[in-house]
Amino acid sequence: MRVILASSEVVPYSKTGGLGDVAGALPKALARIGCDISVVTPRYTGFGKRHGDVVNHETGEMIFDDLRVPFAGGVKYAAVWRDWMNGAPVYFIDNHEYFGHGYIYGSGNFDVERFAFFSRAVIELAKRIGGPPDIIHCNDWQTGFIPAYLTTVYAADPFFARTATLFTIHNLAYQGLFDPNLLPKFGLGWDVFQYGMEFHDAANAMKSGIYFSTAISTVSPKYAQEIQTPEFGNRLDGLLRARHDDLIGILNGVDYHEWNPETDPHLAANYSIHNFDGKAACKRDLLEKYHLPIDLEKPVVAIVSRLTSQKGIELITQAVWRMLETGAYFVLLGSGAESYEGYFQHVRDTMPAQVGVYFGYNNALAHQIEAGADMFLMPSSYEPCGLNQMYSLKYGTAPIVRGVGGLDDTIRNFEPTTRQGNGYKFYEYSGDRLTEKFYEAIMAYYDRGTWRALQRNGMREDFSWERSAHNYLNAYHRIVAAKR
Ligand code: ADP
Ligand code: GLC
Numbered sequence: 001m002r003v004i005l006a007s008s009e010v011v012p013y014s015k016t017g018g019l020g021d022v023a024g025a026l027p028k029a030l031a032r033i034g035c036d037i038s039v040v041t042p043r044y045t046g047f048g049k050r051h052g053d054v055v056n057h058e059t060g061e062m063i064f065d066d067l068r069v070p071f072a073g074g075v076k077y078a079a080v081w082r083d084w085m086n087g088a089p090v091y092f093i094d095n096h097e098y099f100g101h102g103y104i105y106g107s108g109n110f111d112v113e114r115f116a117f118f119s120r121a122v123i124e125l126a127k128r129i130g131g132p133p134d135i136i137h138c139n140d141w142q143t144g145f146i147p148a149y150l151t152t153v154y155a156a157d158p159f160f161a162r163t164a165t166l167f168t169i170h171n172l173a174y175q176g177l178f179d180p181n182l183l184p185k186f187g188l189g190w191d192v193f194q195y196g197m198e199f200h201d202a203a204n205a206m207k208s209g210i211y212f213s214t215a216i217s218t219v220s221p222k223y224a225q226e227i228q229t230p231e232f233g234n235r236l237d238g239l240l241r242a243r244h245d246d247l248i249g250i251l252n253g254v255d256y257h258e259w260n261p262e263t264d265p266h267l268a269a270n271y272s273i274h275n276f277d278g279k280a281a282c283k284r285d286l287l288e289k290y291h292l293p294i295d296l297e298k299p300v301v302a303i304v305s306r307l308t309s310q311k312g313i314e315l316i317t318q319a320v321w322r323m324l325e326t327g328a329y330f331v332l333l334g335s336g337a338e339s340y341e342g343y344f345q346h347v348r349d350t351m352p353a354q355v356g357v358y359f360g361y362n363n364a365l366a367h368q369i370e371a372g373a374d375m376f377l378m379p380s381s382y383e384p385c386g387l388n389q390m391y392s393l394k395y396g397t398a399p400i401v402r403g404v405g406g407l408d409d410t411i412r413n414f415e416p417t418t419r420q421g422n423g424y425k426f427y428e429y430s431g432d433r434l435t436e437k438f439y440e441a442i443m444a445y446y447d448r449g450t451w452r453a454l455q456r457n458g459m460r461e462d463f464s465w466e467r468s469a470h471n472y473l474n475a476y477h478r479i480v481a482a483k484r
Helices: 018-030 110-127 145-151 179-184 189-197 203-214 221-226 237-242 277-289 314-325 338-350 364-374 388-395 405-410 430-445 448-459 465-483
Strands: 002-006 036-042 061-071 074-085 089-096 135-139 164-169 202-204 213-216 248-249 300-307 329-336 355-359 373-376 397-400 424-428
Touching: 002 018, 002 110, 018 036, 018 089, 018 135, 036 061, 036 110, 036 135, 036 329, 061 110, 074 110, 074 355, 074 373, 089 110, 089 300, 110 145, 110 203, 110 355, 110 430, 135 248, 135 465, 145 164, 145 189, 145 203, 164 189, 164 203, 164 465, 179 189, 179 277, 179 364, 189 202, 189 203, 189 405, 189 430, 202 203, 203 237, 213 221, 213 465, 221 248, 277 364, 300 314, 314 329, 314 338, 314 430, 329 364, 329 424, 338 355, 364 388, 373 424, 388 397, 388 405, 397 430, 424 430, 430 448
Parallel strands: 002 036, 002 135, 036 089, 135 164, 164 213, 213 248, 300 329, 300 373, 329 355, 373 397, 397 424
Antiparallel strands: 061 074, 074 089
């Protein structure tokens, strides 16, 4: 099985969120089970000293500087760099005009143009790095033009005669809307627009991926169901219902080389399901980092998140005061909307002995919070998969989640009488429900035996990429067979 996976972020080279984690870990897991996989991503340059995104393009070597990409009525050139991720080659498309501005994502028409160019470059690159791929695996709207190009511009190209596409939706809310008048510049015709991109007077790159791909997947079984409803479908639910025979949900995995309290190099001390001493040391270290008084008896409630409405931040603003009334610590690591940052700064200023905030991106601190906290909040309004709840489980930190998308698929509510379950889960989008779940968690927390049982249930869970990689490989085989 020969696969090319295209993604706008790939850890450890670039990341703004979970997409980068997935595109960095899945290829390694696929390579381990014998899949011939190559990754393609942009080479982002032009960063100054201060920037929010994580970008590390210091590695790799340039393999050619003359990739010809038909675009904008002529030909544009890209250099191509290559690095290796545990046996899987990663190719970087290097074009200063589109990726040299010091950011991963911008906005508006120009952003869509950047990724239309990237999509076309992926296809041209495929012809230069070996035989025809069986699958081009696309991820989110930034790669949504690839299936459109393949089924139109390249339809008669014998090189791609047997190539199928899988389009994976990581977040349906970001769709890549643009002015349809740009289509000629992208080398696409009006028919393409009318069939597969038209969206309320705009053109839509996400719709293109869904419409033109051989098959579609998303990152949890629950989200695959949800996006077929008006509530979660972001006005694409009709199209998704029409394609439901070709739509599957495959849960993301966790890279346990990165996220494992037994080996994590970011922690003050390591620990395991057999010995929790290190977790107490991590809690002490975390409180020190946030300049909070040290009282290891009190629970630490934490959140690590992009501060956007998706993540249910509003519910936390409703619940946080009652959480603090119980004496708990609250620590936050996040970046995003200024209004949320201002609000949590206000909470911190009001209760400085119980609250710690850090605005920005900090990977080491994300690890230290998973280890040092007792409870982790994810009351998302929607959540395609979510990774932090799975990290929390491994670190013996109880996730308190809303039962949507991947959160519903991974978290089972803990019942103290039977000691079954791995976290806390509520359904109604409400600050009161979140507060109630927090009170339940507090009751369990102060009963050491019960809490240990909950922690162990979580730490025993196995969401390794191996299982997900097998699911993807099976899907690739089915898609190729269907195409032929
Ligand atoms: P999403 O992709 O929607 O943001 P996920 O749960 O899938 O949500 O993935 C988020 C990833 O980004 C996790 O690896 C998480 O640890 C990381 N992350 C989010 N915010 C920050 C931050 N401020 N600092 C460090 N890591 C962060
Ligand atoms: C998106 C989703 C998140 C998911 C991630 C990786 O960013 O918001 O739920 O875990 O993609 O698939």
